[in-house]
Amino acid sequence: MRNVFVDGYNVINSWPELNNIKEYSFEAARTKLIEEMLNYSSYNGYKVFLVFDAHLLKGSIEKKEKVDNVIIIFTKEGETADSFIERYVNSIGRRVEVCVVTSDSLEQQVVFQRGAIRMSSIEFYNEVCNTRSNINKKTKRNISTDRNLIEDRISGEILEKLQKIRKSH
Template sequence: MRDKRDVLLVDGYNMIGGWPNLAALSKTDLEAARDSLLERLADYQAFSGRQVVVVFDAYRVPGLGKSFTQNQVEVHFTKEKETADECIERLCHEFARPRRQIYVATSDMVEQHVIFGQGALRVSARELLIQIEQSEKEVKTKIAERSNSTSRNTIDSKLSPELRKMFERWRRE
């Protein structure tokens, strides 16, 4: 049984084509572009708390249709003769639950109209990239704050002055 978190369905190749750094990378190494996308989406999933599901179009590629999990992100390659849009529409229906919001990341206008009809909300490739970059900045800020913190959690800070003197005396003996 699936959990009750909000769901972000991502049209994988649409994001790769819509994000400048991944579009450039995909021209030389499509697998590296896919892996980079999945890595950033895994970080975003951990930050946002949304369940992320990525769909890659395997249309006209016989024998595919596999699903697996990579870095806790659910990845689907479409079945033979199925487009990513059709798979996303099917997943919208499967993930539909009361009080669960489904977001679909795609810049495909036709797909946007279809998912609106199913009650899902649209996120364009550009909007998702901005959200991910913002979450990455927030994570870096929090890490920097923790590393710059002067209040270290040491045993010494928890000891009373009398105990510190006693331990210091023992150490010197």
């Protein structure tokens, strides 16, 4: 299973729709990103680590919450999302497939040296948009195949009679 590490605030600041939401509420932008990651993870079968900086919050301890295959992490005081990701990638980077999403070029170099694939936030945005589009197509296809029409269950002769009755009223 591919492990995807996402620098949450880096992505929020890079994606146009999340950046607009952030202007009103960081909480709303985080929630929207979490929803996107749940869909992305579920559709692709990936494990996503969504990491948010809490290093400037006094007394903050590391918090993790798992929702399906998405692990939401708030770092502890004094730890950036970058350092958290580096630590994790260092411990698993060469044993499993790891992708790190950040637009921080120094961070990209560090994680690449530790065995991870790197992806910019904008590249990831395009990948998530493609996933969203594929989900929508699949959903529409499933809806159309799940339709249960009367035309499919009765004979042509009865259907013709019903249409005549409908037209006469």
